[in-house]
Amino acid sequence: MEERLQKIYDRFQKREYRNLRQKESAMPCKFYEEKDLAIRSARRLMEAVEAEKAMLFAEDKIGMMRTLQKLPPLLTEKEAEEVRAKYFIFDGAQVGNISSDYASALQGGLEGKLKEIEKEIKKYKTGSKEYNELYAMNLTIDAVYALAEKYKKEAEKLGIKELACALEHVPAHSPKSYYEALVMMRLLNFSLWLNANKHNTIGRFDVYMYPYFQADIASGKLTREEALELTSEFFIDLNFDADLYPGVQQGDNGQSMVLGGMGTDGKEVFNELSKVCLEASLQLNLIDPKINIRVGKNTSYDTYYLGTLLTKKGLGFPQYSNDDVVIPALMEMGYEEEDARNYVVAACWEFIIPGVAYDIPNIDALSYPNVMLTAAEKLEAFDTFPALMAEVKKNLTATCKQLIASTKNIFVEPSPFQSVMMTNCIKEAKDIADGSKYNNYGFHGAGLSTAADSLAAIKKLVYDEKKYTAEELKAALKANFKGYEKLHADCLAAPKMGNNDDYVDSIAVELTDCFADGLKGEKNERGGIFRAGTGSAMYYIWLSEHLGATPDGRYAGEPFSANYSPSLNVKFDGVLSVIHSFTKPNLGRICNGGPLTLEFHDTLFRNDEGTQKVAQLVKLFVENGGHQMQLNAINRDTLLDAQKHPEDHKNLIVRVWGWSGYFNELDVVYQNHIIKRLEFLS
Amino acid sequence: MKQAIVFSIEEFSVYDGPGIRTTVFFKGCPMRCNWCHNPEGLSQKIQVVKAPNGCLHCGACEKICAHKDGCVACGNCISVCPRGLIRYSGVAYTTKELFEKLKKNSDYLKQAGGGVTFSGGECLLYADFLHELIPMLKEIGVHTAIQTSGYASEADFMKVISVVDYVMFDLKVMDREKAIEYTGRSNEPILRNFELLKKSGVKFMARTPLIPGVTDTEENLTAIAEKVKNSGALGIELLPYNKMSGSKYTMVGMEYHPKFDEKSEVNANVELFRRYGIQAKIM
Known part of the structure; x- marks a missing residue:
């Protein structure tokens, strides 16, 4: 690493810069006087910019760090109470977890956006809703300009001429170079966070940044090494304020970047800049940005190999998404071909479209085990296994309807700056909170393997072999298997999803199809549809904590597996069988997102042969119809030691559910889940 | 129908031959290599073993045990x-059962240029079994390989060599006395079988575990290089001593007593082999 970059990197690793943050917010909070919430939001951003201190260091070329620790809520306590009483609130009611249209902002500059607003605002009466929306958007651009001006002055003061010079031009105008494009991106990303937006994804960086990169490389203005250095700096910068970004756990901040895949024109995107990004991530070892690679049947082995080098680092990414499954699935859901081809992932793995979608792909989660257990509570009522399955499916369908009903009457805070960053909000004089071209909701599907394994155990032990009666099994579950050790051992020994055994895998296929059927044809109040998924998010903990013992041998309160993965309480034949099992469901029908997760002991990567073969394995998964995969290189002993001696493992990074974070910064329940995942891996 | 005792089937084993492979570990071994990291593979008998991680020390297993003496x-x-x-x-x-089990992933193995590897223990203890099973796998297009200490009768060795696609052949200790001391067996049958392998025309790779002060001495490595040179071997794979070797002994109720210094660095002298024109790789 170059000395300059090393300095920035060290500054981040030491964390001392955090002491430079303002102890108390300097925001006067006058914005509450504004009644119109869109304009109020814009005024809050203006106040935040006003209160921010431009903070640069001599070694920065891009820089920027937050000094405001907290942003005041948009609503007063009283207003919030009223809203909570009247509406359904999701994730704090802020817009987030969507993908901005960085491309159009870069192409036209914010001046382009302003011109568009100027043109549109003339169509509306002063004080009308549309007028106010556009006016608010205009104010946010002014705020971003003020922020840029502050940083320009600071750059001048410190003698960072190139930054001062770049800020002379961006964000108002389209960048003249890759460097300027990076500065503009940093400013836009920084502003979205300062605007209280959540889970601000980075999107298809190698698509919207490529023209600037390519032009500079072609003209000789920039060498590849310089591009790598600048990209690395931009990556480090994304980490400085990450502890301030809201999420369920620290690290859950949504800064996912997507590389490669089919372009809107149908051609492969993966380019030299994609490689530069992978190299930057490889040399930095940081949790942000979280790298995703889009792949497909035409993806070369080399791409998988580069990705696997990152896996080997133990960062828990890249995550792979399979275009051959995802694009047709999105089109089936109603996305236009060009949009489907342009998909990215949201904070974790949900498939969303940049610029034109305000999908809420994580609005709630189905608990497969809960649905199963509700039926199993009446086990003696069913003479045959198909009768039990029919009851399970009846419950599942009913749960789908409940989930759908619970999404009604949603309230989302307006976000004029996020609206500026979308493709059509200005043209339609509409805040993004009021929807976009796509307004679909997605439900996760947590605990699939727990449910499928449980049903397989019931089928085998109660119906096929008649080894236990329904009453005995129910009593054992009630007693949390205490006093039923033999029965428990038989439950554990029953077929498990992940061993390529149709006995249980076929049950998983039925369950997932039923989930898809249960949502089919339903419309949400914003005109969108409901998407079924394979993710778990934090629901593998939330939905399992209070759930009793299950017939697969899981004790009461034990977690499900995260995402789309085999259960934690059994040893499996191996990854080939796991891949077979988990590609059996009709993945195109449950394509909201949620990866198959595979854990590998880090010694597997001890020489290049291991790395090559893991790359081949991912390719195998993709070529056999897997939709999404995420791999971990991990060592249980290291994690145990980190629990005992956190001071020795400050930079230990682990994958949690859809994101990577620092092990030390996780609650112990999440730490223990990761350790448990690895019990059978040695 | 032939029968074999298998103690593990490992999918996606990456260090056991070309491509993505499934490795079958047969139970039982005539050798007693002092550094063996797979003590489960020593006895040919079915055993009861306990995983070392996650024990609650609740005492339930001790309470029910009726054979505390053994x-x-x-x-x-x-x-x-x-x-x-x-x-x-x-x-x-049975061969049929194992065939059916391996067949389940054969599509992936073929797609990824891999196959099935038979290891152990010593797979040649089951020469008749393999003689029957290997052609069944080849019939459905699955590449086959063995990993062997080379310690077997000529007849057993040839039985397997005549059908298998690829051989990973261990050359551990070349000195006759030291071989007995550290591996518990004479190396004569091994060296004889190595000659048979050379003549067989089967593709093969030499393999040497690098045990500090035992197999990794310049003298031993030179003797191995002399043997491998012009033998037709594709090369040699060097496997540095695994410091976790002792970890599985308690699992099978045994103790681990290495007769060498576990902590000393291994001499992974790739250069020595290169001088002999042998492709050497550290695994």
Whole structure:
């Protein structure tokens, strides 16, 4: 690493810069006087910019760090109470977890956006809703300009001429170079966070940044090494304020970047800049940005190999998404071909479209085990296994309807700056909170393997072999298997999803199809549809904590597996069988997102042969119809030691559910889940 | 129908031959290599073993045990473990059963240029079994390989060599006395079988575990290089001593007593082999 970059990197690793943050917010909070919430939001951003201190260091070329620790809520306590009483609130009611249209902002500059607003605002009466929306958007651009001006002055003061010079031009105008494009991106990303937006994804960086990169490389203005250095700096910068970004756990901040895949024109995107990004991530070892690679049947082995080098680092990414499954699935859901081809992932793995979608792909989660257990509570009522399955499916369908009903009457805070960053909000004089071209909701599907394994155990032990009666099994579950050790051992020994055994895998296929059927044809109040998924998010903990013992041998309160993965309480034949099992469901029908997760002991990567073969394995998964995969290189002993001696493992990074974070910064329940995942891996 | 005792089938084993492979570990070995990291593979008998991680020390397994003087693998303790940590090591398979099991992933193995590797223990203890099974796998297009210490009768060795696609052949200790001291067996049958392998025309790779002060001495490595030179071997794979070797002994109720200094660095002298024109790779 170059000395300059090393300095920035060290500054981040030491964390001392955090002491430079303002102890108390300097925001006067006058914005509450504004009644119109869109304009109020814009005024809050203006106040935040006003209160921010431009903070640069001599070694920065891009820089920027937050000094405001907290942003005041948009609503007063009283207003919030009223809203909570009247509406359904999701994730704090802020817009987030969507993908901005960085491309159009870069192409036209914010001046382009302003011109568009100027043109549109003339169509509306002063004080009308549309007028106010556009006016608010205009104010946010002014705020971003003020922020840029502050940083320009600071750059001048410190003698960072190139930054001062770049800020002379961006964000108002389209960048003249890759460097300027990076500065503009940093400013836009920084502003979205300062605007209280959540889970601000980075999107298809190698698509919207490529023209600037390519032009500079072609003209000789920039060498590849310089591009790598600048990209690395931009990556480090994304980490400085990450502890301030809201999420369920620290690290859950949504800064996912997507590389490669089919372009809107149908051609492969993966380019030299994609490689530069992978190299930057490889040399930095940081949790942000979280790298995703889009792949497909035409993806070369080399791409998988580069990705696997990152896996080997133990960062828990890249995550792979399979275009051959995802694009047709999105089109089936109603996305236009060009949009489907342009998909990215949201904070974790949900498939969303940049610029034109305000999908809420994580609005709630189905608990497969809960649905199963509700039926199993009446086990003696069913003479045959198909009768039990029919009851399970009846419950599942009913749960789908409940989930759908619970999404009604949603309230989302307006976000004029996020609206500026979308493709059509200005043209339609509409805040993004009021929807976009796509307004679909997605439900996760947590605990699939727990449910499928449980049903397989019931089928085998109660119906096929008649080894236990329904009453005995129910009593054992009630007693949390205490006093039923033999029965428990038989439950554990029953077929498990992940061993390529149709006995249980076929049950998983039925369950997932039923989930898809249960949502089919339903419309949400914003005109969108409901998407079924394979993710778990934090629901593998939330939905399992209070759930009793299950017939697969899981004790009461034990977690499900995260995402789309085999259960934690059994040893499996191996990854080939796991891949077979988990590609059996009709993945195109449950394509909201949620990866198959595979854990590998880090010694597997001890020489290049291991790395090559893991790359081949991912390719195998993709070529056999897997939709999404995420791999971990991990060592249980290291994690145990980190629990005992956190001071020795400050930079230990682990994958949690859809994101990577620092092990030390996780609650112990999440730490223990990761350790448990690895019990059978040695 | 032939039968074999298998103690593990490992999918996606990456260091056991070309491509993505499934490795079958047969139970039982005539050798007693001092550094063996797979003590489960020594006895040909089915055993009861307990996984080292996750034990609650609840005492349930000890309470039910009726053979405290010596385990007879009755398996009574298996079902009482609340964590499911105790299991049988060793499953008897007929050729048909093992074939069916391996066939389930054969599509992936073929697609990824891999196949099935038979290891152990010593797979040649099951020469008749392999002689029957390997052609069945080849019939459905699956590449086959063995990993062997080379210690077997000429007849058994040839039985397998005549059908298998690829051989990973261990050359451990070349000195006759030291071989007995460290591997518990004479190396004469091994060296004889190595000559047979050379003549067979089967593709093969030499393999040497690098044990500090035992196999990794300049003298031993030179002797191995002399042997491998012009033998037709594709090269040699050097496997540095695994410091975790002793970790599985308690699992099978044994103790690990290395007669060498575990902590000293291994001499992974790739250069020595290169001087002989041998492709050497550290695994």
